[in-house]
Amino acid sequence: MCNSASPNEFAQKLDDYIDGLPYKKENLIGILHYAQEIYGYLPDNVQWHIAQKLDIPSAKVYGVVSFYSFFTMIPRGEHVVNVCMGTACFVRGGDKLKDELENQLKIKAGETTPDNLFTLETLRCVGACGLAPVMIVDGKVHGRMHEAQEINEVLAKYRPES
Amino acid sequence: MKLKNTDALNALKAQSLKLIETRRVAESVSTKNAQGLIRHVMVCGGPGCHSSDSPRIAELLEEELNRLGLSEQVKVFQPGCFGFCEKGPMIEIHPDNVTYCEVSAEDVPTIVEEHFIQGNQVERLLYMDPNTKERFATNLPFYDGQLQIALRNVGYIAPENILEYIAADGYQALAKVLFRMTPLEVIDVLKESGLRGRGGAGFPTGLKWEFTRKSQADQRYIICNADEGDPGAFMDRSVLEGDPHSVLEAMLIAGSAIGASEGFIYVRAEYPAAIHRLQVAIAQAREYGLLGTAILGSDFCFDIQLKYGAGAFVCGEETALIHSIEGARGEPTVKPPFPAQKGLWGKPTCVNNVETLANIPPIILKGANWFSAIGTEKSKGTKVFALAGKVNNVGLVEVPMGTTLRKIIFDIGGGIKQHKTFKAAQTGGPSGGCIPTKYLDTPIDYESLTAIGSMMGSGGLIVLDEDDCMVNIAKFFQEFTMDESCGRCTACRVGTKRLHEILTKITEGTGTLEDLDKMEKLCHIIKDTALCGLGQSAPNPILSTLKYFRDEYIAHIVDKTCPAGVCKSLLRYEITDKCVGCTLCVKKCPMNCITGSLKKIHVIDQERCLKCGACMEQCRVTGAIIHH
Numbered sequence: 001m002c003n004s005a006s007p008n009e010f011a012q013k014l015d016d017y018i019d020g021l022p023y024k025k026e027n028l029i030g031i032l033h034y035a036q037e038i039y040g041y042l043p044d045n046v047q048w049h050i051a052q053k054l055d056i057p058s059a060k061v062y063g064v065v066s067f068y069s070f071f072t073m074i075p076r077g078e079h080v081v082n083v084c085m086g087t088a089c090f091v092r093g094g095d096k097l098k099d100e101l102e103n104q105l106k107i108k109a110g111e112t113t114p115d116n117l118f119t120l121e122t123l124r125c126v127g128a129c130g131l132a133p134v135m136i137v138d139g140k141v142h143g144r145m146h147e148a149q150e151i152n153e154v155l156a157k158y159r160p161e162s
Numbered sequence: 163m164k165l166k167n168t169d170a171l172n173a174l175k176a177q178s179l180k181l182i183e184t185r186r187v188a189e190s191v192s193t194k195n196a197q198g199l200i201r202h203v204m205v206c207g208g209p210g211c212h213s214s215d216s217p218r219i220a221e222l223l224e225e226e227l228n229r230l231g232l233s234e235q236v237k238v239f240q241p242g243c244f245g246f247c248e249k250g251p252m253i254e255i256h257p258d259n260v261t262y263c264e265v266s267a268e269d270v271p272t273i274v275e276e277h278f279i280q281g282n283q284v285e286r287l288l289y290m291d292p293n294t295k296e297r298f299a300t301n302l303p304f305y306d307g308q309l310q311i312a313l314r315n316v317g318y319i320a321p322e323n324i325l326e327y328i329a330a331d332g333y334q335a336l337a338k339v340l341f342r343m344t345p346l347e348v349i350d351v352l353k354e355s356g357l358r359g360r361g362g363a364g365f366p367t368g369l370k371w372e373f374t375r376k377s378q379a380d381q382r383y384i385i386c387n388a389d390e391g392d393p394g395a396f397m398d399r400s401v402l403e404g405d406p407h408s409v410l411e412a413m414l415i416a417g418s419a420i421g422a423s424e425g426f427i428y429v430r431a432e433y434p435a436a437i438h439r440l441q442v443a444i445a446q447a448r449e450y451g452l453l454g455t456a457i458l459g460s461d462f463c464f465d466i467q468l469k470y471g472a473g474a475f476v477c478g479e480e481t482a483l484i485h486s487i488e489g490a491r492g493e494p495t496v497k498p499p500f501p502a503q504k505g506l507w508g509k510p511t512c513v514n515n516v517e518t519l520a521n522i523p524p525i526i527l528k529g530a531n532w533f534s535a536i537g538t539e540k541s542k543g544t545k546v547f548a549l550a551g552k553v554n555n556v557g558l559v560e561v562p563m564g565t566t567l568r569k570i571i572f573d574i575g576g577g578i579k580q581h582k583t584f585k586a587a588q589t590g591g592p593s594g595g596c597i598p599t600k601y602l603d604t605p606i607d608y609e610s611l612t613a614i615g616s617m618m619g620s621g622g623l624i625v626l627d628e629d630d631c632m633v634n635i636a637k638f639f640q641e642f643t644m645d646e647s648c649g650r651c652t653a654c655r656v657g658t659k660r661l662h663e664i665l666t667k668i669t670e671g672t673g674t675l676e677d678l679d680k681m682e683k684l685c686h687i688i689k690d691t692a693l694c695g696l697g698q699s700a701p702n703p704i705l706s707t708l709k710y711f712r713d714e715y716i717a718h719i720v721d722k723t724c725p726a727g728v729c730k731s732l733l734r735y736e737i738t739d740k741c742v743g744c745t746l747c748v749k750k751c752p753m754n755c756i757t758g759s760l761k762k763i764h765v766i767d768q769e770r771c772l773k774c775g776a777c778m779e780q781c782r783v784t785g786a787i788i789h790h
Contacts, residue, residue, distance in 0.1 A: 026489045027489060028490075029469075029489055030469070030470060032472070033472065060490075064489070064490065064491055067474060067648070068472030068474050069473035069474065070432075070471075070472035071472060071473075085393070086394045087551070087588065087591070088393075088394040088550035088551055090393075091551045091624060091626060091635075092551070124391065124393040124475070125392070125393040125394055125395070125396065126209065126213075127400075128209050128210045128247075129396065129550035130210040130247030130556040130557065131213055139434075141212075142213075143210075143213055143214065
């Protein structure tokens, strides 16, 4: 994800990646995955850069970025909290978990906390239905999240020690 | 080391058999005859157990065994999913045939000491039947009535070791196809076997291969659809993570049968572990010459590339998936032309689902008759279901087609959680419907599920109980399809939104009886006019709940109540005279809107009540707090 490298280094890395691909235009989605991995998100200038590099209209790049929910055009917080909204979690209280997270983080799903620490998002099914309802922080699954106290304890692990 | 011919493959198999000997012995021989074998500890690495830190348990087991000098006699493995997710993390010990459930990192020293040093089973970690309290070390009731074909190697072999797959008859079906069968014979076997697409629609796989083969072209493609987007379904993920080589082998077989030299696996970016396993498997297959040129010394060349999805449910539809592989927006296009005629980059393309592919190597090895003897008249073989929701034993279940829902939910699934009453089973995800109690004894296959207003879908099976509001469930699925509609056709883009609006009205208590007719009419219009399967099936959850649970809709509209007590706008909490005045609810209420002192009946201020239900959850006296 984001590190301390300068924007130029990012652009160089992205260019090297694209140059190494046997097919370029066909790999637009793969390129966007890679770009999001190094930049953390896909701002206008990165999309523009990719369009020029592949010699395709930037509208096409934007069309693809805006179509897939995995791509984001706004930077995410340091930690990404996902609530599973798959059916198994839903019937075991996934919506209550989402409400409680919104309440504790004081943001709505899709938003980032003002201190840039947490972004709250929803996703559909991570395959841990036995642990429903689940929340996922930075890829780590936390299961059977029923109590406000338990949720608070999980979030606390990601807050800087003060 | 490239395998140059079938003999080399067989020699490698003979050599590799020792890797899984302990586990094979465990199936047939009693523990006494297995003396001297290295013991295998299998720690479930399925998505559920993995989330509960099973890799850490495997690590600790290794450390502890190492510390006690047992690492030569006991080996630790982390295979794919065992299926019994509810009781995870699980470990199996071979050849002792002992399964431990809900193991935690703290249990590791006890297991090593008791089981491996003292030679006793750790009684408290054995599975306990919740009703009879009987403990089981092996033959858990959860696996009774299951038959594993697609999942045969999942949880049995170490997925990152191609040699274990080869030892378990891996790539034998490919060798048979390349040297002992013609492509047309392969297609005939598949047609005779009766295998149908496991992704949802149930199209006969052999026919799909035949159509693709018959299309004239200089290049054809095979695509494995691993874009498992159904919320609540994780069977494809388990196959990819637990037995990736079976998918590769089936794609190779498909390639040789239809005349394709290139294959793609389109896998969700949300499944990083599956992606990793596939990358490892592809690299190993290339290393052994099972992918590439002159495979096993034949003139067949084939290679596989991975393509990643980016979070769009509609990409499970084959034309949309093809556009996504081409690097475009994943919007579906009108069929015909079918992908078998004009697919990826305009060439004939065969798109098969992961579970479908996993069935193919055993069919080739054991023959069409073996497969077609399992199942019902029109649906052959088995189906994997992801059993979840309000059922005791959440997990992956593979049963012969024609098994009843009652068997799956009440025998294998162990019944409903907390002894509540079964209300409905939801199959087929957002494209399926809700099946009420009266159909629990219907043998399920593609036809019977469609006949009762649902569908097989990819195999999600969510159990709903008395606490679930069917209107709210319909709204949940409608919200899903509304979000996931790609927007290309008006019927789906606007239609799903209107349906969602009407459902929201009903759950908020402002719906009218005319809304029901309006909604039903709109459902049929969308079914008839939407461009792809996503839109055409989007109204199913509404139509099936309207058919079987119309009384719940009427209760919301006429009586302004939610019988299950889910829809907040219609709820009203009240404290009855059964209240003993313990003040627990007074303390717990987040709005401080319950008044009452010790040993006096409390009262809820209805004006300020949030309807959060915290009071009812806390109350220890049955019937003291009610909602209606």
